[in-house]
Amino acid sequence: MKKTSLLSTSLLMVLALSGCATQKPDAADQLNQQSVMALNWFQQSGEYQALAYQAFNFATLAYDKAPSLTGKPKAVIVDLDETMIDNSAYSAWQVKAGQSYADQTWSTWTQARQATAVPGAVNFANYVNSHGGTMFYVSNRDSKDAAATADNLKRLGFTGVNEKTLRLKTDSSNKQARFDAIRAEGYNVVLYIGDNLNDYGAATYHQGNAQRRAFVNQNSRLFGTQFIILPNPLYGDWESGLGEGYNKLTPEQKLQTRDANLKAWSGK
Template identity: 50%
Template sequence: MNKKLTIALGAALLVFSACSATPREKLQNEGKLGIIWFQNSGEYQALTHQAFNAGKKAYLENKTNGKNAVIVDLDETMVDNSPYAAWQAINGQGYSKESWDKWCEAKEAKALPGAVDFANFVANNGGEMFYISNRTSNLYEATAENLKALGFPQVDSKHLLLKENTSDKAARVNHVKDQGYKVVIMAGDNLDDFGSDLLHKSNKERVTYVNANEKKYGEQWIILPNPMYGGFESGLSPDYMKLSPKEQLKVREASLNPWSGK
């Protein structure tokens, strides 16, 4: 077989493979560039350092002489789960609790750039770190061991609050406040991490909320970039997460705002 024919057959196979991909595989393929950016770009690391530098400054400006709390999300806020997302993309797999739990129990998540330093800065300056995550409570031991190994401070049953019955974090945040703490800083990668106002809301409502609270970002609320998943996707349409992969692909396509080409 000559070289040109081999190349042509290879290209044809690639096209056939792309066309024969299932809707679920196509959904995962669309996320690959975001994962690549998250794992490889200097820009992503610059943004995490920028976020945590802002967080340090805001903490010093806002802390009181009383009990100061910094509330943070975990996944894609303090620790990096992109290898799980990469596994999903390569294998055409959607999220499942079974595979997610297996990933968390492997205790292989790494710290985001600047995250451990920020947490220790707070602890060394009179504050307490509260890790409020929607990892389920059965993952407590694995999560605690992972965080301790990375060097995060104050990892115990008082400060690590995982999901029991609801993904709404309001009750856990209020639990911290009820102990007499002032919440000085909140950090997350999803607008839902900052309150329940935006749970299950559309992206239009989410943007309106951000604009109404613009002065809080960088001052009280620190948000980390996450192009891999989050409320922005479910906010594309009502009941998005209940749609079939084929229907989700159509919603994604329709959400684009393209140039006319003219």
């Protein structure tokens, strides 16, 4: 009886330890794991590359067709992250390290100067700069990382990167004031290029996805002519648009919100 009891106890302990080893990851880890397929697609698929080339091919055509205004040189306003440069290695690090986004680690990544060029981005930027236009890089990277950002861009072959053309965040993440300032300086802005609807102005800033979709529908004719968008399934204001106060939710609440936003077949 004693041997049987001892054996039973041992089996129970093994089962308990096995359960601990295979326990469900916590909500923060689940949030990271949900981005793995998006990262695989972003980093490995030819389809992502094709969409990027397609975006910049359309951008080149739109730039050439845009009318010139006397005394107002053409300008193109572009976002940086996941528009002109690829930071997916930082997102992959988050998954492997089990880390959420943080300003400190993002700044460390920025200072590392390891972002790569989005396919077609360098050629397009240099085409604009060599065909009578000026590229303005308007990003919500922190201004303290300006030198590292400029160095990274120059290493990748982007031309015309300087204090005038590189406009990072100083106070607000709403880019409208920076857009207005470029126009006020006498430029004819013919194209906006980004991966986020906020890269086209303040209309969708801090808005839910219903309002963001309405903006797209109302301006459908501008996409491909004045607005060019790059695919970014990794992050963006579309995620915070899933629910009011999304960025302040707990990881568990974010998982619930993501699930609640799925449009699923009933199976019948």
